[in-house]
Amino acid sequence: MAEDYVELIAELIESRGEARPVEIAERFGVKPPTVTKNISRLKAAGLVRREPYRAIFLTDAGRELAEACRRRHRIVVAFLLSLGIDEETAERDAEGIEHHVSTTTLEAFEHALLQSESGK
Amino acid sequence: MAEDYVELIAELIESRGEARPVEIAERFGVKPPTVTKNISRLKAAGLVRREPYRAIFLTDAGRELAEACRRRHRIVVAFLLSLGIDEETAERDAEGIEHHVSTTTLEAFEHALLQSESGK
DNA sequence: TAGATAAGTTAGCCGTGTCTAACTTTGGGA
DNA sequence: TCCCAAAGTTAGACACGGCTAACTTATCTA
Ligand SMILES: [Mn+2]
Ligand SMILES: [Mn+2]
Ligand SMILES: [Mn+2]
Ligand SMILES: [Mn+2]
Numbered sequence: 001m002a003e004d005y006v007e008l009i010a011e012l013i014e015s016r017g018e019a020r021p022v023e024i025a026e027r028f029g030v031k032p033p034t035v036t037k038n039i040s041r042l043k044a045a046g047l048v049r050r051e052p053y054r055a056i057f058l059t060d061a062g063r064e065l066a067e068a069c070r071r072r073h074r075i076v077v078a079f080l081l082s083l084g085i086d087e088e089t090a091e092r093d094a095e096g097i098e099h100h101v102s103t104t105t106l107e108a109f110e111h112a113l114l115q116s117e118s119g120k
Numbered sequence: 121m122a123e124d125y126v127e128l129i130a131e132l133i134e135s136r137g138e139a140r141p142v143e144i145a146e147r148f149g150v151k152p153p154t155v156t157k158n159i160s161r162l163k164a165a166g167l168v169r170r171e172p173y174r175a176i177f178l179t180d181a182g183r184e185l186a187e188a189c190r191r192r193h194r195i196v197v198a199f200l201l202s203l204g205i206d207e208e209t210a211e212r213d214a215e216g217i218e219h220h221v222s223t224t225t226l227e228a229f230e231h232a233l234l235q236s237e238s239g240k
Numbered sequence: 241t242a243g244a245t246a247a248g249t250t251a252g253c254c255g256t257g258t259c260t261a262a263c264t265t266t267g268g269g270a
Numbered sequence: 271t272c273c274c275a276a277a278g279t280t281a282g283a284c285a286c287g288g289c290t291a292a293c294t295t296a297t298c299t300a
Contacts, residue, residue, distance in 0.1 A: 001287075022247065034288055036249055041286085053248060053295055083228040096220025105213045108203040121257075142277065154258055156279055161256085173265055173278060 003069045003099060004028070005038060006047055009056055010066035018055040072106060073098050079109040082116045123189045123219060124148070125158060126167055129176055130186035138175040192226060193218050199229040202236045 012019040047062035080090035132139035162168040167182035200210035
């Protein structure tokens with residue numbers, strides 16, 4: 001869960017300028033109290049900094065995790081697309097697959113990606 | 121959870137002749153009470169048939185699910201192996217990835233597998 | 241500069257999946 | 271045959287991630 005949250009928070013800060021619980025709730029298809037509770041857990045885990053009723057910020061640890069997750073996400077999606085899978089499905093499946101891809105497998109995906117690009 | 125359980129149960133019945141909670145607990149690295157509770161849930165879901173203190177059997181629905189899962193598992197592992205990933209990692213990652221692979225993606229994996237075989 | 245409305249939180253519930261401690265049943269060997 | 275160790279179950283606890291209902295805070299607008 002933490003991974004998806006910090007990833008989204010980083011994206012919201014980048015695109016909207018700030019990360020707000022409403023947006024998070026909408027994107028995850030979840031109700032606001034669920035977001036409140038999960039953000040508290042992220043805060044307890046030291047990934048997020050925030051005061052009640054205000055926007056959400058990432059700590060250094062949170063930002064690092066977010067970057068790693070976003071990179072991994074992009075690689076998994078690109079890899080699935082390179083297999084000829086449609087964008088809709090690639091995006092949806094990647095959202096689950098990304099959390100189970102070891103460094104080894106991620107590297108294999110990157111390598112295969114390079115191959116498919118050169119052979120295009 | 122159900123998917124991993126019926127998969128293992130089918131494998132144990134095939135190899136050992138019967139599926140016993142101890143074995144399941146060991147394979148999943150979980151304690152016996154956890155298995156008891158989860159088996160109850162499988163029974164409630166109509167995937168498993170069983171009386172207390174006896175071996176576990178799959179219902180028709182359970183057997184069908186198990187077959188689908190085992191097939192999907194094999195394809196995901198074979199696909200990862202075809203990428204040059206070591207068996208250890210392929211098996212471990214597949215165990216998580218399999219639950220997030222749509223039919224579309226599974227077919228893409230199969231297709232890529234055929235390509236890699238012909239191009240070997 | 242109020243309200244009204246939107247956003248956010250709190251409290252309390254639920255199901256899942258895990259655990260430990262303590263109990264019961266089963267089945268094989270003396 | 272009977273007893274004991276292994277297998278299995280029950281009870282009760284906990285964390286996670288979801289929900290609704292009800293409340294509080296912030297903000298925008300008339
Ligand atoms: Mn994800
Ligand atoms: Mn993602
Ligand atoms: Mn699995
Ligand atoms: Mn599997």
